[in-house]
Amino acid sequence: MNSTDELLQTTSWFPKLPAPLREAVSNGVRPIVVEAGGYVCRRGDVSQCWFGVIDGLVKVCNTSIDGRLMTFAGLPPGAWFGEGTVLKAERWHYDAIALRTSRVACLPAALFFRMLDESIAFTRFMLEHVNERLGQLMATVQSDRLTVPALRVANCLLAMFNSQLYPLGDAEIQLTQEEIGYLSGVTRQKVNIAVRQMEALGLLNISYGRVTVTDLNGLRLFAARVP
DNA sequence: TCATTAAATTGTT
């Protein structure tokens, strides 16, 4: 994907906006380029925009006092994020960092609120979007409390490919096994065993610093397996 | 472009 317009066209809500608002959004969205390792937004910043990933991969994470990474979500192209912070006009609780050089569309908060006020289609999208997030959170809580490490890792990887939240996601994640560990609450050693087990099952390929899912449906079945 | 070195990541204990 290479433009904000293209990104907007992939959404369910943009084509349904009233014409004047569509025009305003089209003109008001500004794309930014974030180099690999750069910040889309930082914890503590006042939220100004709702973000949509055009290209690349962005992770939402925190760095703890001792320097450890805690990743909450990976955001592939097509993902929109930050609505929670915009809605509450708060400061960011997390960092958003580009894992690869990425382009991100910034939609100013004023336009975001105007869409909520003026478009039922957008409001409905937002309701479904938040509902999907909640569903994913529930799946993660359940997975974390009930299942063995390998299934938690599988769930964590699946979360990256949620087609509802991230309609355009490809099958590659640039995350180290260490980061997957922090993301799924499993030690690096267990992650290592889990990903190699899944590779042996033909569900994914692992290479230096990245995981490529080759059988998404197979991974779903694997994650749903009763321990 | 290639070789050397440092840093990051992985595999193992």
Added chain:
DNA sequence: AACAATTTAATGA
């Protein structure tokens, strides 16, 4: 948690 092996990235000839 610690260690060794491997891979990548950076550096300079």
